[in-house]
Amino acid sequence: MNFLKLTLVFIIFLLLPILYIVWDSNNHLKSIKIAVGTKGSAYYKDALKYRDELKKHGVNLQLIETKGSIDSQDRLLNGDVDFAFIKAGTEKERILALANVSYEPIWIFYKNKKIYDLKTLKGKKIAISIKGSGIKPIARELLNLVGINNFNSKLYFFPNSKAIKALESGEIDAMFYISAPNDIFLQKLMLMPNINFIDFKEANSYRQFFIQKRKYVHIVELYSHAFNMKKRVPQKFHTLLATTAILVAKEDTKDEMVRLMLKVADRVHQKMGLFHSENRFPNVSMLNIKQHKASKYYFRKKSNYYEENYSFWIAQTLTKLQNIILKYILPLVTLFGFFIEVIVPSYYLYTRRRLNRWYDYINYIDSNIENLNVSDLQGQRLRLQSLLSEIRATDDIPSIHMEIFYTIQNQIVNILDDIDKQIEFLSSR
Secondary structure: OHHHHHHHHHHHHHHHHHHHHHHHHHOOOOEEEEEOOOOOOHHHHHHHHHHHHHHOOOOEEEEEOOOOHHHHHHHHHOOOOOEEEEEOOOOOOOOEEEEEEEEEEEEEEEOOOOOOOHHHHOOOEEEOOOOOOOHHHHHHHHHHHOOOOOOOOEEEOOOHHHHHHHHHHOOOOEEEEEOOOOOHHHHHHHHOOOOEEOOOOOHHHHHHHHHHOOOOOEEEEEOOOOOEOOOOEOOOOEEEEEEEEEEEEOOOOOHHHHHHHHHHHHHHHOOOOOOOOOOOOOEOOOOOOOEOHHHHHHHHOOOOHHHHHOOHHHHHHHHHHHHHHHHHHHHHHHHHHHHHHHHHHHHHHHHOHHHHHHHHHHHHHHHHHHHOOHHHHHHHHHHHHHHHHHHHHOOOOOHHHHHHHHHHHHHHHHHHHHHHHHHHHHHOO
């Protein structure tokens, strides 16, 4: 019997948790998809680094090319991808933010030397990207801010590759582009002869305007020759407006996968960049959309004991096991202990109160038999016989009291015998 008990304890407290850890730590998504915009974009290059990091955790990352931030969000909402990189300022409803991962300056490249700020684009031919791109809505908002529209200027919806060729040939005067410095198209534009980009000298004014609209842009600085020292690009200091690239998901994205993506984001983006210091990214500063609950938890506590000592997936399983114990098992054990230590004894005392009353009565008679005369003894005898009949007719005694229930009946029978002997003794005197 003791062996069976020990076996049961072993199964419940050791074997089952181990089996759960083994099963759950392997029961995770093995393949996920991320929307990355066009091939060669900064998003695409970052996603390649994500893919290498995720392989270390047994997860394959598929890179899905899209037309841009708007298209990427549509793919995410349709369930075609699990995560996406998008530009701040293009966010849709039902999309949740995980973190900002980099600055994305707003580049306005031009070939006409008479262009020197945003206002001088009026009357010019301007490419603002295509439908589905995150460049288009931001470009329209900036142009509307200075009164530029389809009526006083010519706006073209060219893909980036076509816009670059059109700018180089003089078919257009300017083009909008928004990207981090490691983008292939940006690197090409920066090194093209006779192509310049606008210096946002009134950047603070633009920034304050957007803040009033509860939208956030940043100000970044590009020093002369910082982009390419050998080719002296750019030739002068520039102040730029910038959005941020945001890693996003949906509300039903699993918490542990969100946490893994953020850990990978930390490794990929925490290094110093052209426009930011070390450990500036990822962050959740000035987000315009709701933050995923797992992201909130991650930025409160980026690591824990399990993650520091075990593999990521075993750590997540142990965390879940700990939460199950704290949320469910511990309260149940506490409730059970309270039931055993308080409720059961209270119920025992409550249901035994009638038995105690009977017991006290027959005990009183038993202890006073020798002090009673014949008349009193005969009276007590009648009362005990009546009580015995009442007890035997009782059918609502809880099973836990059955032993004492029958003990009382036996005691009454014994006392009746003692009373008969006492009456006989007194009568013979």
